[in-house]
Amino acid sequence: MDEVLGISPQLSRSGRPAWRERIAAYLALVQLARTQSRLLSLTLCASVLSQAGIIGCLALGAWLTGLACAGQAPEPLYLVALAATVIAGALARWWQADVSHRLAFALIETLQVGIYSGLERAAPLPGTRSGDLASIATQDAQTMEHFFAHFLGDLLAAVLLPLFALLLLALIDPLLALAWLPLLPLLASVPLWLGWRAEVQGRQLAAVQSRLNADVAEGLQGRKEFAVFGQEDRWLHKLASNVQSLQTAQKKYAARAGLEQAAIELLQAGAVVLVAWAAGHLVLNLSVPPALLPLVLVLAATAAVPLAELAQSARKLGELKAAAQRILHVLELPERIPDTGHATPGNATLNFRQVGFSYAERQVLHGVDFELRPGEIVALVGASGVGKSTCGKLMLRFFDVQAGQICIGDTDIRDLSLAKLRQTVAYVPQDVYLFEDSVANNIRLGRPDASMADVERVARLAQAHDFICRLPQGYDTPCGVRASRLSGGQAQRIAIARALLQQAPILVLDEATSHIDTVGELALHKALDTLRAGHGILLIAHRPSTIRQADRILVLEHGRVVEQGNHAELLARQGAYARLLSNEST
């Protein structure tokens, strides 16, 4: 799984060696558990009490049985004590289940919020798929339930109760304690014998599971494409092969877990046999009264149970560690875009000044220069892949420029807070995303408190009001998963209305009318003309009809603005713009 997120098993992305990473993972979980210190203390206390309750009733029962065998009638007080121990043990068990799960769920909630905030802070994560990320936020976080609800409590009980039993056995006769002692560390060490394999298997299991989740999620998103290109069977085969890999990983995991289970039970039985053998000798030598024999055997058998339970719990540590490391990786993701500015722009004039930018190795923009003043409509045009959308994304700081600067009112946008920047620039992306919510709430995305009158006003401006009114529930109609109930042009108009509601002085429309019909587009052009009074509008476009309405056209070629002017001027020049238009028309 770590490999899925690009973390090598030997060396994590943080650069720490794997063993330090492992300890860091557990320490971070314990540190997290300490944030719920009250619930944590109650869980530890309840775990010890519940296991002590079970051992207590069995030991008391065995002692009374021994007395009865020796011909001593039990005193009523002892029977009352036995009944009280049984009830207290049952209550402690119930309390432990309640409090340990309250602790686990509180911590999982904290983890999930942390994971979502880490993903948001660092988005988009290079090389990761949404299914992988969903696995971290849900499955990995849920895996932690075992650690918080069971492992920590089991650990404390496994230390305290065998020590207490050892003390009792030593008080009866030190030889009994000596007979029991050697098997205790052996029992505790079982998970360590196959620990390395458990870890590798845990990591493999999580990786296969995550790959399967990612493939299912991707296949569902791309099901239309699979259907169009007749590739459903290929996708199903891929899923079947992933399921097969998952089964293989699960089988290996179960085989190793079974081996550990057998070893634990063998050692537990061995401890009882050794103590029984020593006790038999001591009883024959009259060093230990026969009435104590049942108590000795019960102590030897039951006091090792918390240790065996810990060993069982620890068997899951490999899986748990893999999940913890993936979670920590996301929690520790640095902020991709630092948000430290507090400046306020003097006015809404936008300037690109010698802007340079590259994605990984590939340089896309080299010294882009242009200005967008309030009241202007400017079109940014160029061949596909030349970097037009990249300019829009840089204006919103989805990425930061690597050379030059982008300023609004002479203030570098890196000196504005992200919130301020995004109030200043409204953006309609190429690939509109509508949430599975009502049309009105989708329009309200940037201003959740906007009145219905405001929502309708911007919908009219975006030429969306009429078709929205024709929808079955008007503005309350759900848009469907990924806007499945709307046409591409309708979704675009809702996205334009959403941007207009933001009342930002700079508006960027990235191919925002590409799915809108000619009549709708003409109406939208009129709306943009009325909007220009308070706004600077940047149109990123291919359609000649959209481009023509701009006051100024910027032609981007080889990562630079190579021409600018209005439609007529640029056509007359017979340069890059004229070439572009003739290419578009052919």
Ligand SMILES: Nc1ncnc2c1ncn2[C@@H]1O[C@H](COP(=O)(O)OP(=O)(O)OP(=O)(O)O)[C@@H](O)[C@H]1O
């Ligand atoms: N996230 C990314 N990672 C790596 N390369 C990218 C990324 N986004 C875009 N590119 C590359 O950067 C170049 C410019 O992309 P951009 O989307 O800005 O082009 P565009 O001019 O808007 O194209 P189009 O008109 O087709 O939308 C393209 O070659 C593209 O492959």
